[in-house]
Amino acid sequence: MDLNADQATVRTSEVFRGLTRLGEGETIPLGALTQALGDRAFGLLVLIFALPNIIPMIPGVSTISGVVIAIVGLQMLIGRHDPWLPAFIADRGLPRAETAKMIERAIPWVEKLESLARPRALFMTRGVMRMLIGAMFVMLGVVLALPLSWIGNFPPGVALLIMSVGFLEEDGLLVGAAHILGLLATLLVVVIVGGVIAGAAWLIG
Numbered sequence: 001m002d003l004n005a006d007q008a009t010v011r012t013s014e015v016f017r018g019l020t021r022l023g024e025g026e027t028i029p030l031g032a033l034t035q036a037l038g039d040r041a042f043g044l045l046v047l048i049f050a051l052p053n054i055i056p057m058i059p060g061v062s063t064i065s066g067v068v069i070a071i072v073g074l075q076m077l078i079g080r081h082d083p084w085l086p087a088f089i090a091d092r093g094l095p096r097a098e099t100a101k102m103i104e105r106a107i108p109w110v111e112k113l114e115s116l117a118r119p120r121a122l123f124m125t126r127g128v129m130r131m132l133i134g135a136m137f138v139m140l141g142v143v144l145a146l147p148l149s150w151i152g153n154f155p156p157g158v159a160l161l162i163m164s165v166g167f168l169e170e171d172g173l174l175v176g177a178a179h180i181l182g183l184l185a186t187l188l189v190v191v192i193v194g195g196v197i198a199g200a201a202w203l204i205g
Contacts, residue, residue: 012168013110015044020100027093030068034085041083043168045072046137046160051106053144053157062153064089066144069160073137076130113165113174121172133167133175136182143189152192155185 015037022036023029037044049065056062072083123129140156159182166174 011114012040012044012047012165013107013114015040016047016103016107016110019044019048020096020103023093026096028096028099029091029093030085031090033094034083034090040168042072042076043164045069045083047110047164047168050157050160050164051102053153054109054161055102055105061094063145063147064092066141066146068141069144070138070141073134073139073141076134077138078134079131109161110165113162114169117165117169117171117174119170121176122170124172124175125167125170129172129175132179133163136163136179139186140182143186146189146193148189148192152189155188156182159185 019033019036020028023032033048034041034045046069049061049068052061052065068085068089071085071089075083125133137160140160143156144153144160146152159178162181163175163178166172166178
């Protein structure tokens with residue numbers, strides 16, 4: 001599939017499959033990725049960088065994925081219409097082979113969400129609510145950037161997966177469900193971090 005085609009006419013999973021054909025060599029440049037995604041770049045960038053927290057196949061990506069998601073969410077929050085990545089991130093690349101494997105494992109999840117998704121409750125994906133989605137991306141991105149275990153990253157990753165697909169498919173009900181899941185995931189991480197701090201204080205004391 002041509003990523004430069006009218007992406008409004010294709011499903012998220014089809015655009016997703018075409019990502020591994022971007023660029024040349026053994027890595028997929030993030031700058032080229034951002035430019036190729038067009039008006040769906042916000043949702044697709046979040047979707048791409050949520051996956052390493054659900055399917056951990058690319059070592060060391062969890063922290064940078066949280067940073068990228070937070071940057072994308074912040075730009076939605078302030079009303080930008082297309083995402084921008086700073087040079088130190090845009091110049092990086094995703095390993096092509098591992099990314100392709102990760103995407104192939106994730107496609108069934110995305111397709112299941114697509115089978116449920118349809119344009120509805122559109123007010124949840126537009127206007128002020130779009131900014132609220134951005135705020136949730138920022139919060140969950142910060143959570144993912146914390147040095148947590150895979151278990152701590154999994155719930156926020158799932159919330160981001162559901163929210164990004166709901167946003168891309170303009171399904172306000174999916175987005176609403178993801179907001180609830182995102183808040184619960186954040187609460188879980190706060191409990192985990194609080195438990196670790198309390199445990200460390202008890203050991204020291």
